[in-house]
Amino acid sequence: MKIYLNILLICLMLFSSKDILAQKDSIAQQRSARKMLRQGNKLYQQKQYTDASVAYQKALGSNSNYEKASYNLGNALYQNKNFKEAVPQYELTAKTAEDKFTKAEAYHNMGNSMMETKNYQGAVDAYKNSLRNNPNDDETRYNLAVAQKLLDKQNKENNKDDNNKDNKDKDKDNKDNKNKDKDNKEGDDDEDKKNQDEKDKDGKGDKDKDKDKKQDDKKDEKQKPKPQQGKMSPQQIKQLLESLNNEEKKTQKKVNAKKAKGKKVKQEKDW
Secondary structure: OHHHHHHHHHHHHHHHHHHHHHHHHHHHHHHHHHHHHHHHHHHHHOOOHHHHHHHHHHHHHHOOOOHHHHHHHHHHHHHOOOHHHHHHHHHHHHHHOOOHHHHHHHHHHHHHHHHHOOOHHHHHHHHHHHHHHOOOOHHHHHHHHHHHHHHHHHHHHHHHHHHHHHHHHHHHHHHHHHHHHHHHHHHHHHHHHHHHHHHHHHHHHHHHHHHHHHHHHHHHHHHOOOOOOOOOOHHHHHHHHHHHHHHHHHHHHHHHHHHHHHOOOOOOOOO
């Protein structure tokens, strides 16, 4: 029985010593974090914002939930114009802070960072969250009004750009349609020209046919026998025959005369 009691006492002592060591480590980390925070604040006052950022990061390394270190790191980054990097630090402070005043300041500075990056919608939301935690902050209310005005202007410009883009696209479509109509018209003109050429060709062919037909008709007319003027009477026939006979007799006499005149006399030789 005594043995079990001794073992239990030893275990309790071990656990107690671990808790004591953990507490000591936690206290040491908190002290280190506060030390680095003070160092960072000193550098910040000297406007050595880069070195101050390093000190604040070391403080957060010792205590990740150290809201003062995260808030001051955001301020140092903001002063170095690292506005986008500053926003997550303010967000961390707003989440971890227990009092509303600290939350309001974190959201206020978050809005300022977003204003610098022209994220006006984000700035409006941040300022509204700041006013929810501290409704009496006139500076935040003024910044909210400015952010809202810039947001409205940005939206109008974006809408204008969208309208201009739509108009350009519309003009482009109209131009394409005109070009398409032009192409169709040219196609129709080509088709009409083709039809006209075919028509002219056909007309020419018809003319050629007509010409050939006329020539054939003339040829046929030449080949056709001429119509008789009328029949001869018997008396006329008789006279024509007599005339032909007389002509034949005259022709025969001429032939005989030529034959007689052309005949040579044979002479005897003189030895």
